Amino acid sequence: MTYTFDFSALLPYWPDFLWGAVLTLQLSAVATVAGFIVGTLCAIGRADGSPVVKAIVAAYVEVIRNTPLLVQVFIIYFGIATLGIRVSANLAAMIALTVNVGAYTCEIVRAGLQSIHRSQVEAAECLGLSKPQIYWHVIVRPAIERVYPSLTSQYVLLMLASSITSQISAEELTAVANRIQSGTFRAFETYIVVGLIYLVLSFVMRGAFTAFAQAAFTRRRKLGTTL
Template structure:
């Protein structure tokens, strides 16, 4: 084996790697936040009394959940221009990841809502609460306690999935690593480094979410 390892060759690029981490976190945070809103809307529409709305929401969820994310981001970036809608790499990545997160968040939210006893909902209506008030105070808040661990896992998954956005040259950690690789020709070193960086980010947020769950969403013990 004649390869000489040289991690010091990457030291001049530490600011680029840090910027890549921040861009990855920004992409994940923005997409998951927007995806939660989309998922909440889809979950509401799937229980709508209007059949076309239920069909649209169900079709969206099933289409996204049963196709690869790489295909989705390539379709948005390369396919939509044929329809006259051209997006830059970053907005295309945000849109693709938002739609992806929204579909999975919809299922997570529905599972939490379905776990709420129907008696609580009927009691809220009996107290004179409106439909939105019942959903907000009686359904959504208790459901968050149930679904927060799953939503946390969805954020970690989205954080790691952002690496696929490098396929359309969207600026994030993997894209930065590819650029550094072309400058240094230190493929082994750079990909080891970003593997460690992804691990630190995902493990750190996983620990943070567990702490939040323990403090705010765990059931009190006697």
């Protein structure tokens, strides 16, 4: 049995592919920023918070990291609806992705915080820096700089994992592909195209993160090292 490829059947749908890619990037961008904030705050709380805060953050991290993202998406989308609160599929997807990546960000950033030697903090205290100044300039920024490659990889994986939200009809790239292949009956060609688009999006995100690193981590740039 032979199979004849026919990509021409997909040409009329290029605006749909483009819209799906744009929405995928939007979901990923919002979840990345929000997840980074949530994860960093949780990492700080787990490192230096009260026992209650540490226990809450630890429970959050363990629950999220040990349950499938798809289940989390379903709980948020259908769970909120059972409480009488109606949210769109895109908003539910955004919340689920943020909650998920926040837990992973917490552990990555916490590893960075633990890598900062106590002597650096003591030196900053001797210089008379305030606690917020010490935390930002001596602990948080250097910690994030050290784990930035890991964060970059995690957020690219987040973009790829956003395809799961197609199960609640969030109109991202995979959901668009599902709709197109059901109308054209060219599933093989459709998913090849989508796979290539995801590959391009991955390179775009990595390029954006590299550009951000060049602007944010000036010390690395002056030393001639890369992230």
